[in-house]
Amino acid sequence: MKISVKDAETGNRISMEVDDDNTIEEIIEEAANYWRKNPGAYVIRFGKKILQAENTVKEARLQEEDVIELIPDPEGGKCFQKICL
Amino acid sequence: MAIRVGENDMDIYSRMKLYDWYDIKKVKNKKILVAGAGALGNEVSKNLILSGYENITIVDMDYIVHSNLSRCIFFKRKDANLHRKKAEVIAERLVEINPDAKIRYYVDKIESLDVKNYDIVLGCLDNIASRLYLNSNCYFYHIPYIDGATHGLIGKVQVVIPPETSCLQCGMNATHSKFLEKRFSCTGKNVKYFEPNMPSDINTTSIIAAIQVQEALKITHGMKNYIKNIFYYDGNRNFFSILQLPINPKCPNHNK
Numbered sequence A: 001m002k003i004s005v006k007d008a009e010t011g012n013r014i015s016m017e018v019d020d021d022n023t024i025e026e027i028i029e030e031a032a033n034y035w036r037k038n039p040g041a042y043v044i045r046f047g048k049k050i051l052q053a054e055n056t057v058k059e060a061r062l063q064e065e066d067v068i069e070l071i072p073d074p075e076g077g078k079c080f081q082k083i084c085l
Numbered sequence B: 001m002a003i004r005v006g007e008n009d010m011d012i013y014s015r016m017k018l019y020d021w022y023d024i025k026k027v028k029n030k031k032i033l034v035a036g037a038g039a040l041g042n043e044v045s046k047n048l049i050l051s052g053y054e055n056i057t058i059v060d061m062d063y064i065v066h067s068n069l070s071r072c073i074f075f076k077r078k079d080a081n082l083h084r085k086k087a088e089v090i091a092e093r094l095v096e097i098n099p100d101a102k103i104r105y106y107v108d109k110i111e112s113l114d115v116k117n118y119d120i121v122l123g124c125l126d127n128i129a130s131r132l133y134l135n136s137n138c139y140f141y142h143i144p145y146i147d148g149a150t151h152g153l154i155g156k157v158q159v160v161i162p163p164e165t166s167c168l169q170c171g172m173n174a175t176h177s178k179f180l181e182k183r184f185s186c187t188g189k190n191v192k193y194f195e196p197n198m199p200s201d202i203n204t205t206s207i208i209a210a211i212q213v214q215e216a217l218k219i220t221h222g223m224k225n226y227i228k229n230i231f232y233y234d235g236n237r238n239f240f241s242i243l244q245l246p247i248n249p250k251c252p253n254h255n256k
């Protein structure tokens, strides 16, 4: 079935063909790769719910034409994020 | 009994006491841990002391640099010149605001602290590894954990009340874990850090910190109207939302 994934940061949308056994994790990776984002910095929101990454499309109760949103998952809070080189 | 003109203005918390739910004794006695003394840690500490909390511990191992000064109310130029420790300076400044407060600080890793000594933990951190350490330990000991995080103009607060609510780990995905492994590998002696892409913004930081302390006040008073589960703020799109994160049955923190 076809769902839409929206990029919270730009408002852009893509249409994505998914199967019942695809996971939310796979959707995050696919959409993040498409928009050249780091998949580790995003989660999926569906209405008022954060979808759990390991759930399948069926478990998340996604249906044809549903719109889900890729939203940034903040990790900062101190003055800088430290990243290992 | 006689009352004196202006007497009410002598009581620091007289205005707070006008809230029918506010109990100064409960607030004073709660043992609060502030984990992280950066931008969020500064704002959270400020709001805690002004809200009447007097038993506060701050933990952070970093020292102050000049670039911190645009986001940290308690840090001054002379602190940056002297490379003073963040936790120590916040502790010192909180006592200036309330000399009765018992403020402790540790210049150490979050992981070196025993969270079971505290009633509420506020996470003001910058990395997943330390967050997950606090999250799982607080869950195990049934200590409320209020996690704040920002990324530019976006921020979130997750309220974790064991055993009722989901926890931080419930919302993680495999890519988070890949990054986590990378961070955990950063323990050798030739480790380099760089200060990269998205600095915290003081306004978003203030909003997130204020919500964290507001939630701490609710929990302190046993109120049940705490955020379930995530307050999500997006300053780019001018909205906030309360997002639900159900308990993940596969999350190890709920099977104890």
Ligand SMILES: [Zn+2]
Pocket (backbone or CB within 6 Å): B166, B167, B168, B169, B170, B171, B247, B248, B251, B252, B253, B254
């Ligand atoms: Zn969990």
